Amino acid sequence: MTSIEHLNGRSELFSMAPTDASAQSLPVLVQGASGQSIHDLDASIRDGLAQVLATVGGVLFRGFTVATPIDFKRFAASFGAPLASYEFGSTPRSKVFAGVYSSTEYPAHQFIPLHNEQAYTRPWPSRIWFHCIKASETGGETPIADSRLIYQRMPADIRELFASRELLYVRNYSGALDLPWEKVFNTQDRAQVKRYCQDNDIEWEWKADGDLRTRQRCAAVQQHPETGEWVWFNQAHLFHVSAIEPSVRASLLAAVGEENLPRHVYFGDGSPIADDMLDTVREVYRETAISFPWQPGDILMLDNRLVAHGRNPFTGDRKVIVAMA
CATH class of the missing domain: 3.60.130.10 (Clavaminate synthase-like)
Incomplete structure (x- = not known):
């Protein structure tokens, strides 16, 4: 039984x-x-x-x-x-x-930090x-951690700032530093990449070296459609450069510059997110983890x-x- x-x-x-x-x-x-x-x-x-x-x-x-x-x-x-x-x-x-x-x-x-799957995009x-x-x-x-509890325990100023300004995720695809675009989009056809980006409100550009850069604005919090409860739903603490170990971060920035980082995140208007703010976010995840x-x-x-x-x-x-x- x-x-x-x-x-x-x-x-x-x-x-x-x-x-x-x-x-x-x-x-x-x-x-x-x-x-x-x-x-x-x-x-x-x-x-x-x-x-x-x-x-x-x-x-x-x-x-x-x-x-x-x-x-x-x-x-x-x-x-x-x-x-x-x-x-x-x-x-x-x-x-x-x-x-x-x-x-x-x-x-x-x-260690792979806690996150909601693919919360850095809309689908x-x-x-x-x-x-x-x-x-x-x-x-x-x-x-695992309850996203409602994370939302509730997030300091009110951070929660309100993220909710009102949203997030802009920036990705540079390269087999040398991260995943190549062919693997991410499961295709070698640039036209298919264009269609996917158009369908999902993703900005894209092909850089001079042939690699791809995308930008997508997404909400940082969500309201559950069945219960109406608010949840913390983003991957800012993973995408932000402060997630990288300091010495590696310094070397990476020196090598490619912030604009070419494999992934990074800003507020929705493109303004920077402070490192210490994301340290606080990570601490809330740590406190709620099971x-x-x-x-x-x-x-x-x-x-x-x-x-x-x-x-x-x-x-x-x-x-x-x-x-x-």
Whole structure:
């Protein structure tokens, strides 16, 4: 018999009724019975998942049999929305097969700050699934945080400034420093790049060296369409040059200048964002983060607007794959 419980940041389990999801902390744990396939999820639990996602924001499925990555894909696709391709991505991923990708392929020693998936652009996934095939020896957790709580805890002056002025994300695509445009747009056809940018209100220009630069203005906060709650929804703290280690930052600026940084962010009018302001933003993320160890077979399902995610450094082999819708 499948059970629903609450998994808090210390990995302790508490009894929970599905109707009381809004009073619980992130994430809700759905525990499978021994040998139970992920495809045999109880109908009553499946029917309640939409409410849980809209209130808590995240569900961890644990103890189920997920035989292959195809089973993971089938499970993610079973919620009705078509699985998305990784268009206009900002980090390196490998395609497992259509609709399923590796998690971000940054070196194991690096921490990936919490963020809402593709919040640096306008078309972004509303849901995201992570499936742990192999847990790392140490570390490697996928920390998560409630975007409503981040919004609420953000100092009022920063919150109001970001909300009113919005953000301008600037990207320079180059295989030498970051992702080349061919990989980001999944094409070698400049006409397709032009069409994508036109369709998504992205400014673009081809530079003299043949590389591409884009600019896109986006909101920094969002109102959830189902609950009306405000959420902190941007990647300013990742895109800003202050996210780079100081010595590397100095070398990069000396080499290419601010205008050619692989990625950077400004207020919507193009004015700079102070480093210390983004340090405060990062501290709010740190204070609200929740981590739990992965177990092989786990599937974590998130409402991308309500929950941010990241990755802790790790040792040993780690394999986590991702689907988005």
